[in-house]
Amino acid sequence: MPYKKIQADYTITCADSEPLARAIVVVDDGGYIKEVAPADTYSDVTNYKGVLCPGFINAHCHLELSALHRKIPKHIGLRKFVDYMRLRPKQNTDEITQAMLAAEVQMYANGIVAVGDIANTTDSFALKDDSDMYYHTFVEIMGFDPKIAADRFRKGVMIFEEISQIGRSHGSLTPHAPYTASLELLLLIKTYNEFNDTPITSIHHQESQAENELFMNGTGEWANLYAELGIDINTFFRPLSATSLAFVWAYLARDTKVLLVHNTFCNQEDAEWLMTESPETHWCFCPNANLYIENRLPNFNYFLPYSDNICLGTDSLASNEQLCILEEMKTIQRHYPKISLPTLVQWGCKNGAKFFDWILLGTIEEDKQPGICLIENLDITQLKLLPDSRSRLLVGTSNSNAILEP
Numbered sequence: 001m002p003y004k005k006i007q008a009d010y011t012i013t014c015a016d017s018e019p020l021a022r023a024i025v026v027v028d029d030g031g032y033i034k035e036v037a038p039a040d041t042y043s044d045v046t047n048y049k050g051v052l053c054p055g056f057i058n059a060h061c062h063l064e065l066s067a068l069h070r071k072i073p074k075h076i077g078l079r080k081f082v083d084y085m086r087l088r089p090k091q092n093t094d095e096i097t098q099a100m101l102a103a104e105v106q107m108y109a110n111g112i113v114a115v116g117d118i119a120n121t122t123d124s125f126a127l128k129d130d131s132d133m134y135y136h137t138f139v140e141i142m143g144f145d146p147k148i149a150a151d152r153f154r155k156g157v158m159i160f161e162e163i164s165q166i167g168r169s170h171g172s173l174t175p176h177a178p179y180t181a182s183l184e185l186l187l188l189i190k191t192y193n194e195f196n197d198t199p200i201t202s203i204h205h206q207e208s209q210a211e212n213e214l215f216m217n218g219t220g221e222w223a224n225l226y227a228e229l230g231i232d233i234n235t236f237f238r239p240l241s242a243t244s245l246a247f248v249w250a251y252l253a254r255d256t257k258v259l260l261v262h263n264t265f266c267n268q269e270d271a272e273w274l275m276t277e278s279p280e281t282h283w284c285f286c287p288n289a290n291l292y293i294e295n296r297l298p299n300f301n302y303f304l305p306y307s308d309n310i311c312l313g314t315d316s317l318a319s320n321e322q323l324c325i326l327e328e329m330k331t332i333q334r335h336y337p338k339i340s341l342p343t344l345v346q347w348g349c350k351n352g353a354k355f356f357d358w359i360l361l362g363t364i365e366e367d368k369q370p371g372i373c374l375i376e377n378l379d380i381t382q383l384k385l386l387p388d389s390r391s392r393l394l395v396g397t398s399n400s401n402a403i404l405e406p
């Protein structure tokens with residue numbers, strides 16, 4: 001089959017420093033990039049209006065929560081959101097499976113080719129085994145009391161052992177958040193990941209002010225929650241007079257590659273300090289979920305100097321209207337109009353591929369198989385996203401079925 005040649009107003013390759021005007025991207029029928037040629041090199045070209053970019057990497061999702069779409073009210077704050085999650089009625093397996101399948105179809109249609117996905121159960125594993133998408137599954141473990149660390153860890157390992165580490169499915173263990181992890185649990189997770197040669201992990205980080213209050217003073221909504229559950233945290237927990245980052249860094253980020261997810265209440269001092277101490281750590285932002293739950297965004301100005309370490313995620317359909325990286329970019333650009341589209345595309349494509357070591361993904365350059373996404377309906381002269389901008393995949397990453405349009 002002859003190579004397919006596609007062209008749009010601009011191509012953001014994430015390999016070149018500037019967007020390329022009317023570049024011709026040549027792909028084979030397996031979706032491998034053969035050439036990125038200057039405009040007018042070829043005549044048998046399919047033209048599109050808009051911007052071409054690599055397939056998106058959704059660095060943080062919870063596929064198994066897809067059946068909770070629109071089940072939890074907005075803006076209730078993380079404490080009430082967690083209560084809802086804890087106390088929710090059990091959903092049946094069919095409902096969960098159908099919702100996950102629909103969510104995956106939605107992600108792929110929106111241009112996402114790879115996902116860093118949190119799992120607390122094995123619910124999503126069969127789907128992942130059978131998928132063209134890349135998945136890194138973080139099996140999530142929680143337990144604030146050190147006495148339960150070994151038991152919770154053992155249960156997490158049992159779930160982890162169900163992931164078939166073949167093809168595009170990989171995984172590691174992950175703690176949920178600083179306010180649900182003991183030092184003992186962090187060390188068990190870290191050691192296990194290193195032993196299994198997957199020394200990458202993630203953690204929800206500074207998603208609420210209460211998390212910092214707990215680590216600063218031992219007070220606040222999370223301390224209250226444990227008291228309500230009849231757990232006396234004073235028997236095993238001492239506040240650090242510091243934000244939760246001190247705890248995460250000391251036991252996790254020091255020599256493991258960690259994705260810190262949310263960072264809504266992370267201050268500039270923390271950001272600067274961590275990037276000096278642990279430059280391999282990556283920040284993952286899920287702005288639409290932050291607006292959904294806390295109605296607040298991280299201060300992106302603090303993180304802009306570390307643009308190479310920023311990834312984007314959707315979080316789950318429990319706290320998002322859709323699973324779409326372009327929608328996350330639109331939200332960021334609406335609040336931070338100075339952040340350019342090429343920068344946002346770097347966050348949504350290249351950086352996630354770098355974090356997860358997906359070497360074929362993330363950039364449009366020769367011999368890669370990144371998927372090619374088209375962003376349409378944007379302000380092409382200013383290269384700005386508009387409220388109606390949308391994305392779709394033109395070329396997929398499957399060897400057998402990469403060309404999605406004739």
Ligand SMILES: [Zn+2]
Nearest residue numbers: 062204315316
């Ligand atoms: Zn999450």
